[in-house]
Amino acid sequence: xxxxTQTPRNRITKTGKRxxxxxxxxxGHDRMYWYRQDPGLGLRLIYYSFDVKDINKGEISDxxxxxxxxxxxxxxxLESAIPNQTALYFCATSDLSSTDTQYFGPGTRLTVL
Amino acid sequence: xxxxxxxxxxFNVPEGATVAFNCTYSNSASQSFFxxxxxxxxxxxxxxxxxxxxxxxxRFTAQLNRxxxxxxxxxxxxxxxxxxxxxxxxxxxxxxxxxxGTTVTVRA
Numbered sequence: 001x002x003x004x005t006q007t008p009r010n011r012i013t014k015t016g017k018r019x020x021x022x023x024x025x026x027x028g029h030d031r032m033y034w035y036r037q038d039p040g041l042g043l044r045l046i047y048y049s050f051d052v053k054d055i056n057k058g059e060i061s062d063x064x065x066x067x068x069x070x071x072x073x074x075x076x077x078l079e080s081a082i083p084n085q086t087a088l089y090f091c092a093t094s095d096l097s098s099t100d101t102q103y104f105g106p107g108t109r110l111t112v113l
Numbered sequence: 114x115x116x117x118x119x120x121x122x123x124f125n126v127p128e129g130a131t132v133a134f135n136c137t138y139s140n141s142a143s144q145s146f147f148x149x150x151x152x153x154x155x156x157x158x159x160x161x162x163x164x165x166x167x168x169x170x171x172r173f174t175a176q177l178n179r180x181x182x183x184x185x186x187x188x189x190x191x192x193x194x195x196x197x198x199x200x201x202x203x204x205x206x207x208x209x210x211x212x213x214g215t216t217v218t219v220r221a
Contacts, residue, residue: 031207042117042200042211043157050207058208090156102209104156 003027004105006091012111013081021076021108023091031094032074033102034058034066036087043090049074081112114139119201119212126191126219133187134215136201145204146177148186150197151214157200160186191219 004025013019023032030051035043035058045058047066055066063085067075078085088109092102119136126132138146146163161168163175163184174187184201196219201212 040121040213042115042213043209044211045208048207088154101159104158106156107154109154 004091004093004103006089006105006108008108009106010109012113014113015082017081017112019078019081019110021078021089021091021110023074023076023105025072025091025093025103025105027093027095027103028071029093029095029103030071031096032068033092033094034064034074034076035090035092036060036085037090037107038087046076078110078112081110083112086110086112115212116140116210117201117203117212119215121213121215123216123218126217128191128193128219128221130191130219131187131189132191132217133185134199134217135183135185136212136215137181137183138201138203138210139182140203140205140210141179141182143203143205146175146184147202147204147209148173148175148184149200149202149211151200152197157211160199188217191217193219193221195219 033048034046049068065077091105094102148160149157150160151157161170163177167176172189176185198214198216200214203210
């Protein structure tokens with residue numbers, strides 16, 4: 001089984017809809033991250049969490065919110081989706097002892113019409 | 114200016130060839146450097162860390178030039194399975210900054 005899983009893997013939604021992307025990990029890592037990837041751009045950090053009570057904005061947090069329900073779960077929400085949020089979304093984890101290496105989930109391809 | 118810039122390529126090379134490419138980074142205080150590999154529409158995976166003295170991992174050699182703020186990756190004896198996008202990644206404190214990637218295609 002994969003160490004970092006994301007659901008759904010693909011989603012098509014309409015402008016204005018609320019959508020939640022979920023991430024679960026079995027690696028036992030404290031740190032979790034949400035990124036988006038757009039063609040021609042590097043991965044950009046949306047939010048990150050260093051433990052269950054810690055939530056921090058990344059470089060492009062506007063229009064997104066997150067919830068860290070447990071050490072193993074980190075959800076990303078789009079309260080009112082818009083077309084320019086169409087992208088490939090990745091969740092990643094890392095641990096305190098080795099924060100240099102981030103382990104990524106398989107990604108969620110989101111299309112907002 | 115982007116924090117990490119890469120030549121997007123593509124670099125099209127025959128099997129067995131050597132291919133090399135660079136990236137540049139803007140923050141001189143950056144602490145750690147990496148190359149990640151990303152196959153089409155899949156998650157990035159760590160290929161190797163990059164150390165100031167240069168380092169090798171099999172057919173892959175990475176170099177760091179702090180004075181000029183660039184990182185390089187060289188692939189020797191290219192295999193078909195090396196076809197991928199290579200992401201240059203720079204770490205500042207907790208944050209990883211990703212380049213947009215260099216695409217390498219190895220042909221038979």
